[in-house]
Amino acid sequence: MKMNKWTMGLAAAGVVTLSSVAQAQDAAAGAEALAASTTLSGYVSTGYKFNKASNPGTDNQYFRAGEGRNAFSLDVVDLKLSSAQGDGAMDSGYTVELWMGPAASDIDTKGNGSHTTNTISLMQANIDLRLSGVDLKIGQFGTVVGNEVYNYNENDFYTHSWGFAIEPTHHTGILASYTVNDALSVSLGVANSTGPRTNGITTRDGGNGSSKTYLAAVSYTLGSGTGAAAGTELYYGLVSGNTDGNSGDNTDYHYSSIKLPELVAGLSTKVTWDHVQYGEGVVNKDSNVVGLYLGYDINDTTTLNLRGELGDMYTAANAATGSK
Numbered sequence: 001m002k003m004n005k006w007t008m009g010l011a012a013a014g015v016v017t018l019s020s021v022a023q024a025q026d027a028a029a030g031a032e033a034l035a036a037s038t039t040l041s042g043y044v045s046t047g048y049k050f051n052k053a054s055n056p057g058t059d060n061q062y063f064r065a066g067e068g069r070n071a072f073s074l075d076v077v078d079l080k081l082s083s084a085q086g087d088g089a090m091d092s093g094y095t096v097e098l099w100m101g102p103a104a105s106d107i108d109t110k111g112n113g114s115h116t117t118n119t120i121s122l123m124q125a126n127i128d129l130r131l132s133g134v135d136l137k138i139g140q141f142g143t144v145v146g147n148e149v150y151n152y153n154e155n156d157f158y159t160h161s162w163g164f165a166i167e168p169t170h171h172t173g174i175l176a177s178y179t180v181n182d183a184l185s186v187s188l189g190v191a192n193s194t195g196p197r198t199n200g201i202t203t204r205d206g207g208n209g210s211s212k213t214y215l216a217a218v219s220y221t222l223g224s225g226t227g228a229a230a231g232t233e234l235y236y237g238l239v240s241g242n243t244d245g246n247s248g249d250n251t252d253y254h255y256s257s258i259k260l261p262e263l264v265a266g267l268s269t270k271v272t273w274d275h276v277q278y279g280e281g282v283v284n285k286d287s288n289v290v291g292l293y294l295g296y297d298i299n300d301t302t303t304l305n306l307r308g309e310l311g312d313m314y315t316a317a318n319a320a321t322g323s324k
Helices: 005-013 019-038 224-229
Strands: 037-048 071-083 092-100 122-131 134-142 168-181 184-191 213-221 233-241 250-258 265-277 285-296 303-312
Touching: 168 213
Parallel strands: none
Antiparallel strands: 037 071, 071 092, 092 122, 122 134, 134 168, 168 184, 184 213, 213 233, 233 250, 250 265, 265 285, 285 303
16 A cells, blocks of 8 residues: 555544545545546547439438538537456446437437437447357347448448448347357347337337347358358348337348458458348338448558449338338
């Protein structure tokens, strides 16, 4: 135990006792250890987006498609509080992430309809646990399907894809992940619903939680024995459920991707496929979007990214009528 001269002087004069000093210093050390294990991070997203003239048929087809047209915009202020999970067999961690600003209204984690006025939303809040080699994520977390994510600092593109528009984005539940070996990993989970609403049940629509959503994903990397295909990354994800927690026919969200090894130095290539099979009552019961993602490293700090997509897409708003 270390004490400065001033503390020793007070102790000698009888103002404080050595035991009280030791307790105070132990408490401070505990607070410092807690602070050291917790990280506060975040970012601010702002930009300029150039769009062609307004098109009612496409304005609402992908994330914030009709927002900030031909104008500067402040999109979101992101704040994340997290404690990283260690490497131990029983280590734990947590993540809490908030979005503040205009874009927060579009993630709609408060439920259907709140996105019209909501400017603060919970992006994620979950606990990470490890039990016998299985990593558990419990709480609200991102989905297992799709190539793109909400966060601007994690997405290769400022705008989001057509595939992103037809995928679920958030779930409240539990997700178990296990790394079989360096090439193979699998994930299985159960959530309240496919919708983004925290706790996942739209009670205003009569949701009662009698039905659950099921999550599954597998990732595999081809080994050296596959010749020129070695290093190819294969991924498949599935989400099956409904948005209100009621019993009934599920909507199945399938996502597949193939990431090729470098065909040219510095060039990354990924092909994606989103396939959605809607439940009963939908006139046209599927959506299909195929995407091509190219990235080229110009130098150590700059990457040029290109995205192209093709397909038929039905959003929640028009799926019941079958309109595109």
